[in-house]
Every structure is written in C-alpha cells, then in structure tokens.
Amino acid sequence: MTTLFLVNMLIIVGSVSAAIPPSEGDIVDDDIVNILDVLEWATAFGSTPTSSNWNSVADIDGNNIVNILDGAVIAVNFGRQG
C-alpha cells in the first residue's frame, strides 16, 4: 500500500517535471538544457527588441535585454533533461 503510493507519487512528480520550459533555460525547446541553448543565448547576447539578433525566448527574465542574467538561468539549469 505505502510502496504503491510512493510509486504513484513518483510517476506524478516525474510527469509534471518532464518538460523544461524556456523560462528555465531551455531556449531551444528540446527538453534538455545544453550547449545549443547557450549558443542561442550567446547569439542574442546584448540584443534588445530592436536589434537584428533579438530573440525574445533568450530574454528569459523578460527585461528586454539579453544579458548575463539570462545566461545565469541557463547555467543554473545546465544539464537538466525533461
């Protein structure tokens, strides 16, 4: 009974956390935070909405500039898989 309950909880928790949203660093939305997301962020680095290299998804904290704070979110979540 208790074991079955725990297994069910793990399944529920696992399914809820299966996908990583772009807001947690998965800019290239493939459910893993890796070098591709870093490259996408680096390409947009320093950009604002009027820049030719602007990428709204890379602006993770939504302050209209892609900078080190957005990169920090990627760094914190680097290696995570959904």
Ligand SMILES: [Ca+2]
């Ligand atoms: Ca990714």
Ligand SMILES: [Ca+2]
């Ligand atoms: Ca930002």
